[in-house]
Amino acid sequence: MVVKKTIVVENLKYRYPNTSKLALDSISFSVDEGQFVGIVGKNLAGKSTLCEALVGLVPHFYKGAYGGKVVVDGVEVLNSSIGEMARHIGIVFQNPFTQITAAKLTVYEEIAFGLENLGMDRVEMVKRIDYVLDLLGLYDFKDRNPFELSGGQMQRLAIAGIIAMKPTVIVLDEPTSQLDPQGSEEVFKAVQRLSKEGVTIVMVEQKMEKIAQYADKVMLISEGKMIDFDSPQKLFSREDLENFGVEPPVFTTIAKKLNVKDETTGLYPVTIDEARRLFSL
Amino acid sequence: MNLVDVKNVSFAYSENNFVLQNISFSLQKGSVAIIGQNGSGKTTLVKLLKGLLKPKVGDVFIKGINTKDTTAAKLAKTVGLVFQNPNDQIFKNKVLDEVMFGPLNIGQSVDEARENALRALEIVSLTEKSQENPYDLSLSERKLISIASILSMNTDIVIFDEPTIAQDCWGKTRVKDIVRLLVSAGKLVITITHDMDFVGECFERVIVLNKGKLLLDGSAKDVFSQEDVLSAAYLEPPYITQLCHQLHYDEVFLSPESFISYYESHRQKKETNDAKH
Amino acid sequence: MARALSLYVETNTFLQKLDPMVKLLYILLSILLPFLILPYRVVGLTFILISCLLLLYGKVFKKVLPLLGFSFLILISIVIIQGLFMQSNRTPAFTIDGLTFYKEGLLYAWTLCIRVLDVLLAFALLVLTTRPSDLIQSLVKRGLSPRFGYVLSSALQIIPQMMSEVGSIMDAQRSRGLETEGNLWTRLKAFVPLIGPVVMSSLLETRERAMALEVRGFSAIGKKTFLFDTEMTLLDKILEWVLGILLLISIIVRIVWL
Numbered sequence: 119m120v121v122k123k124t125i126v127v128e129n130l131k132y133r134y135p136n137t138s139k140l141a142l143d144s145i146s147f148s149v150d151e152g153q154f155v156g157i158v159g160k161n162l163a164g165k166s167t168l169c170e171a172l173v174g175l176v177p178h179f180y181k182g183a184y185g186g187k188v189v190v191d192g193v194e195v196l197n198s199s200i201g202e203m204a205r206h207i208g209i210v211f212q213n214p215f216t217q218i219t220a221a222k223l224t225v226y227e228e229i230a231f232g233l234e235n236l237g238m239d240r241v242e243m244v245k246r247i248d249y250v251l252d253l254l255g256l257y258d259f260k261d262r263n264p265f266e267l268s269g270g271q272m273q274r275l276a277i278a279g280i281i282a283m284k285p286t287v288i289v290l291d292e293p294t295s296q297l298d299p300q301g302s303e304e305v306f307k308a309v310q311r312l313s314k315e316g317v318t319i320v321m322v323e324q325k326m327e328k329i330a331q332y333a334d335k336v337m338l339i340s341e342g343k344m345i346d347f348d349s350p351q352k353l354f355s356r357e358d359l360e361n362f363g364v365e366p367p368v369f370t371t372i373a374k375k376l377n378v379k380d381e382t383t384g385l386y387p388v389t390i391d392e393a394r395r396l397f398s399l
Numbered sequence: 400m401n402l403v404d405v406k407n408v409s410f411a412y413s414e415n416n417f418v419l420q421n422i423s424f425s426l427q428k429g430s431v432a433i434i435g436q437n438g439s440g441k442t443t444l445v446k447l448l449k450g451l452l453k454p455k456v457g458d459v460f461i462k463g464i465n466t467k468d469t470t471a472a473k474l475a476k477t478v479g480l481v482f483q484n485p486n487d488q489i490f491k492n493k494v495l496d497e498v499m500f501g502p503l504n505i506g507q508s509v510d511e512a513r514e515n516a517l518r519a520l521e522i523v524s525l526t527e528k529s530q531e532n533p534y535d536l537s538l539s540e541r542k543l544i545s546i547a548s549i550l551s552m553n554t555d556i557v558i559f560d561e562p563t564i565a566q567d568c569w570g571k572t573r574v575k576d577i578v579r580l581l582v583s584a585g586k587l588v589i590t591i592t593h594d595m596d597f598v599g600e601c602f603e604r605v606i607v608l609n610k611g612k613l614l615l616d617g618s619a620k621d622v623f624s625q626e627d628v629l630s631a632a633y634l635e636p637p638y639i640t641q642l643c644h645q646l647h648y649d650e651v652f653l654s655p656e657s658f659i660s661y662y663e664s665h666r667q668k669k670e671t672n673d674a675k676h
Numbered sequence: 677m678a679r680a681l682s683l684y685v686e687t688n689t690f691l692q693k694l695d696p697m698v699k700l701l702y703i704l705l706s707i708l709l710p711f712l713i714l715p716y717r718v719v720g721l722t723f724i725l726i727s728c729l730l731l732l733y734g735k736v737f738k739k740v741l742p743l744l745g746f747s748f749l750i751l752i753s754i755v756i757i758q759g760l761f762m763q764s765n766r767t768p769a770f771t772i773d774g775l776t777f778y779k780e781g782l783l784y785a786w787t788l789c790i791r792v793l794d795v796l797l798a799f800a801l802l803v804l805t806t807r808p809s810d811l812i813q814s815l816v817k818r819g820l821s822p823r824f825g826y827v828l829s830s831a832l833q834i835i836p837q838m839m840s841e842v843g844s845i846m847d848a849q850r851s852r853g854l855e856t857e858g859n860l861w862t863r864l865k866a867f868v869p870l871i872g873p874v875v876m877s878s879l880l881e882t883r884e885r886a887m888a889l890e891v892r893g894f895s896a897i898g899k900k901t902f903l904f905d906t907e908m909t910l911l912d913k914i915l916e917w918v919l920g921i922l923l924l925i926s927i928i929v930r931i932v933w934l
């Protein structure tokens with residue numbers, strides 16, 4: 119059986135207006151349907167720009183110089199509009215504070231916003247809203263004004279608004295930066311479940327331990343270039359990771375210092391389970 | 400005299416919907432982390448310490464002065480607060496002006512203020528951006544600018560609300576260095592964070608909030624050894640501590656370094672033992 | 677800081693349930709009629725009275741007071757300036773401290789005040805008793821583009837948005853030692869340097885918000901649905917017709933008259 123490619127990026131180059139440096143430089147890769155891809159890299163590497171290129175904000179919103187091709191769910195981004203792309207791909211931005219539409223007065227209606235725009239049937243709409251409210255622990259706040267939430271609650275709302283739309287591809291740009299530990303664990307679990315159901319996930323994260331545990335593949339980006347795109351074990355075992363401003367999961371760091379490797383694969387542990395196995399004396 | 404005294408404080412944003420209930424603690428110089436679930440009241444608590452909000456019940460004393468008897472502006476000489484959302488804090492069109500705003504307001508001369516601002520920018524390694532417009536910078540840089548604009552005021556109490564948001568490992572290391580620097584300069588550093596590894600590495604004391612109530616208050620080691628209580632508050636210990644727990648170590652380790660040295664000495668012991676047999 | 681970006685007050689009177697279109701028509705009438713029908717001032721005053729009664733009935737009158745307070749500052753200055761200096765001033769009315777006020781100027785200022793208050797109160801009626809999303813929804817249902825609805829509703833929200841922006845920037849300033857509490861003078865001193873940053877960050881926020889709307893399909897082609905699909909009640913329809921016909925008649929009367 120041939121697996122469907124939901125994201126195909128070919129030789130993508132992009133420069134923001136009034137800048138001289140390429141923010142994205144010759145990036146090519148493809149992602150299978152239902153795959154969970156993590157993106158790592160230091161600040162200003164180009165992670166958010168790549169996310170914006172997938173949903174069409176680059177180049178439709180920002181303009182600038184654009185080359186190459188991005189195809190999402192069979193649609194070429196360049197030939198479509200951002201509004202139309204919303205049927206295929208959703209994005210959770212890095213800063214939740216600017217993601218509230220301000221057109222709605224309650225958390226409940228805020229989640230409905232995207233669904234209304236897509237013309238979803240009302241019965242289905244209510245079902246999905248209830249589902250994501252529950253999924254993200256927002257049920258008690260459903261009648262609250264979105265601007266009266268704590269930072270983490272706002273971030274949960276931003277995620278809920280996109281998950282409810284259930285697009286083919288969901289892009290999340292550092293979506294758990296303000297969540298409490300169990301909250302971010304729950305988001306990773308929920309996202310993993312979505313990917314098992316066939317939704318393609320692209321997630322930028324600084325929490326390497328979580329990416330190592332949940333992502334199928336990890337992409338390393340540095341200075342606008344894609345350095346590597348591989349399994350978490352292989353990518354985090356790279357000895358030159360620090361050169362790109364990325365620290366591997368803490369388990370990998372200590373294993374590197376203590377030179378503890380899996381003998382059969384020659385790779386370092388990246389998750390707590392692997393670490394437990396290799397560190398038992 | 401304590402730097403901070405919180406006495407039986409309760410607070411509500413709207414009538415009788417209390418988001419903090421009967422909180423009491425005192426703080427001396429040193430490092431304190433405040434952790435807790437989303438919405439547990441951490442940001443509200445530090446806004447009370449800063450005098451931006453006033454308690455509905457109970458009192459907050461900063462160096463013995465009741466925040467109800469003074470203004471947030473007067474407290475600015477003593478307490479600096481870095482906001483959770485940098486967009487709420489930054490309002491000048493030039494980075495240097497932003498960082499100089501605080502020092503100028505608390506009575507420093509222009510030269511003094513500039514010197515302090517430049518030093519603060521150097522600490523966050525953003526000296527070369529001093530002439531830029533903060534609105535053109537990325538979220539991670541804006542967060543560092545908001546930190547610098549508090550450091551430049553050189554207050555005895557410094558509060559960070561989730562300082563590691565949007566930071567990569569370089570930025571996180573920077574923040575850790577800043578916390579250590581302030582502590583060694585004899586200041587009280589209060590930090591809200593969800594990054595337990597950061598707490599384990601940098602903080603002596605940990606206060607845990609749960610649904611507006613004070614759940615735990617103790618040394619980092621004490622707090623993180625109570626895995627069950629933490630889990631009930633939607634928290635977890637640092638990854639290293641979890642690993643030690645899973646490996647059934649008796650001791651609680653909070654940082655990778657302490658784990659490494661423990662493991663190395665044990666490995667050697669085991670090897671010599673194996674060699675003997 | 678409360679950052680509620682809306683002036684809407686949920687008091688559950690019939691005004692809140694009224695179709696936004698009816699309220700828009702009311703605004704239109706209250707702007708046009710005092711121009712179209714002759715005893716301008718009487719018509720204007722009548723509308724002011726009606727608006728006040730409605731606002732009281734809708735339990736939102738309290739919210740109008742700050743708005744009125746602010747506009748009184750402007751209105752008083754209009755009265756003074758026109759009363760003293762209007763070109764066509766001929767007949768002295770009274771003299772204070774050697775300054776002579778003239779009838780023509782005062783009368784003109786009085787007319788102006790009536791118009792401003794009339795429009796202000798009619799808009800207040802809409803803003804205070806309508807959810808922003810209901811307004812968009814009502815317009816979209818009548819075939820207007822949602823973009824127009826959003827622009828209109830955000831124009832109406834400019835004041836609360838600016839107020840919340842002022843709130844958070846003021847927090848940022850007093851946290852860093854600028855006194856913003858205290859007497860009027862202190863507050864005024866703190867307020868002036870706020871204007872630049874508030875405009876700046878409002879603009880930026882608008883830009884980022886536009887992105888947030890776009891990626892959630894705001895301009896997607898195709899039919900939209902609505903979470904709360906409010907049907908127009910009989911009362912809505914009757915009122916819409918009555919106000920519409922009233923508008924039409926007054927326009928016709930005015931044309932025939934001339």
Ligand SMILES: Nc1ncnc2c1ncn2[C@@H]1O[C@H](COP(=O)(O)OP(=O)(O)OP(=O)(O)O)[C@@H](O)[C@H]1O
Nearest residue numbers: 266268269270412418437438439440441442443677
């Ligand atoms: N302006 C406000 N108006 C009304 N309620 C608010 C407001 N700000 C916060 N709250 C509520 O008060 C409670 C505590 O909020 P607070 O911001 O202190 O939480 P927090 O512990 O800082 O959370 P987080 O980790 O998500 O930042 C939450 O339930 C929140 O929804």
Ligand SMILES: Nc1ncnc2c1ncn2[C@@H]1O[C@H](COP(=O)(O)OP(=O)(O)O)[C@@H](O)[C@H]1O
Nearest residue numbers: 134137141160161162163164165166167168537
């Ligand atoms: N709106 C913008 N205008 C101009 N340059 C930008 C803009 N956003 C990002 N950049 C630049 O693009 C590069 C990549 O940034 P970004 O994608 O935000 O990185 P990351 O998300 O990995 O931190 C950086 O050099 C940054 O300065």
Ligand SMILES: [Mg+2]
Nearest residue numbers: 165166212291
């Ligand atoms: Mg980014």
Ligand SMILES: [Mg+2]
Nearest residue numbers: 268269442483
């Ligand atoms: Mg908070």
